[in-house]
Amino acid sequence: MGAGTEPDGSSRSDEEWERFLRESVEGVADSPKEPSARARDVAKRLRAEPGGEAGAWRSHSPARPKRRTGWYVGGLLTALVLLVVALAPERMTDLVTGDEDAGPPASATETDRPTVDEPFRGSPAASWASGAAGISMPEARAVGWMSESEVERALDRSRDFVVRTSLDRAVLRGERPAKAIAQINPHQEDVQDLLGTAFRSPSEDNDPLLLFSRFRPSHSRLVGDVVKTRGGLTYREGERGALQVTADVTFVYPVTRADGGGDEIVRTIVRRELVLNWDDPRKVITEPGTFSIVSYKYDMTNGGCGTPTGYFTPPFGKDREADVTGAEVDPYDRSAPVGQDASSGDGCARASRS
Numbered sequence: 001m002g003a004g005t006e007p008d009g010s011s012r013s014d015e016e017w018e019r020f021l022r023e024s025v026e027g028v029a030d031s032p033k034e035p036s037a038r039a040r041d042v043a044k045r046l047r048a049e050p051g052g053e054a055g056a057w058r059s060h061s062p063a064r065p066k067r068r069t070g071w072y073v074g075g076l077l078t079a080l081v082l083l084v085v086a087l088a089p090e091r092m093t094d095l096v097t098g099d100e101d102a103g104p105p106a107s108a109t110e111t112d113r114p115t116v117d118e119p120f121r122g123s124p125a126a127s128w129a130s131g132a133a134g135i136s137m138p139e140a141r142a143v144g145w146m147s148e149s150e151v152e153r154a155l156d157r158s159r160d161f162v163v164r165t166s167l168d169r170a171v172l173r174g175e176r177p178a179k180a181i182a183q184i185n186p187h188q189e190d191v192q193d194l195l196g197t198a199f200r201s202p203s204e205d206n207d208p209l210l211l212f213s214r215f216r217p218s219h220s221r222l223v224g225d226v227v228k229t230r231g232g233l234t235y236r237e238g239e240r241g242a243l244q245v246t247a248d249v250t251f252v253y254p255v256t257r258a259d260g261g262g263d264e265i266v267r268t269i270v271r272r273e274l275v276l277n278w279d280d281p282r283k284v285i286t287e288p289g290t291f292s293i294v295s296y297k298y299d300m301t302n303g304g305c306g307t308p309t310g311y312f313t314p315p316f317g318k319d320r321e322a323d324v325t326g327a328e329v330d331p332y333d334r335s336a337p338v339g340q341d342a343s344s345g346d347g348c349a350r351a352s353r354s
Helices: 014-026 078-087 089-097 148-166 189-198 319-323
Strands: 220-222 228-237 243-257 266-278 292-301
Touching: 148 228, 148 243, 148 266
Parallel strands: none
Antiparallel strands: 220 243, 228 243, 243 266, 266 292
């Protein structure tokens, strides 16, 4: 049987067809180069809405992350398209749009549901890095009053703070984040006031969740030892020559009922933005090895609604339908600033995918 057909209907030999496929994959001297097939419909992006946008402790507004926009036009070689269609048709959408975080097909089946052994199954986070490995670090250079080596050390300590606030297992189980608190400038009175009341009497303005990820042990528990992350640190020179570090990271926490009832797994998704100042001690009252917090924000889905309790309370079973009353958002969309459109409506946002 012939392996291919010419435009005029004549058969192409097996040898010719094999040569055509080989040259399509390996390329020949005058063959066209395959451009990037990445295209993102930024006009339709959805953004996660927090339970209440956290305000800045100071009036300073940090530089917002640049939007990632752009259109690229290109195509795939016909032979490769046919090969992908034949072997993995469900991946065609990802290849054409370039969406690394594309969710499961609309016709997702039981095989896409998370399990204890695979808590990120069917989620874009399945391909993300785990823990601190998903927090990218910039190359250090001298800024303001700090030398290159001092900036590198400050960046490492800034990432330590992010890890201690949102990845430390004891803190996630609801314990007090003592190590993280010790990194904050003790002379920053407004922050110390927040920390002094938030754990005793959580409220909209004084809520530990503004800075720390915590789950009530009697309500829910983490599944496995992995939290998926994506994001990183950036820095610039701030006021009075300070090193200003911005951390923008998304965390995906798979959780289940604390009492072990049922096998339902919910993924709580939290994107945090923290802006920290490593101040010049000659200009600002501070302590060695500590920083001041300039601002904080977070977006959250599947973390619970209602009166602040100081813990994320993921909804299970029928509570999931009653818990979300706001607009549908995509918690994996990192193209817009954290907290944008946070005041667009009341209620908790519904995750379009988790």
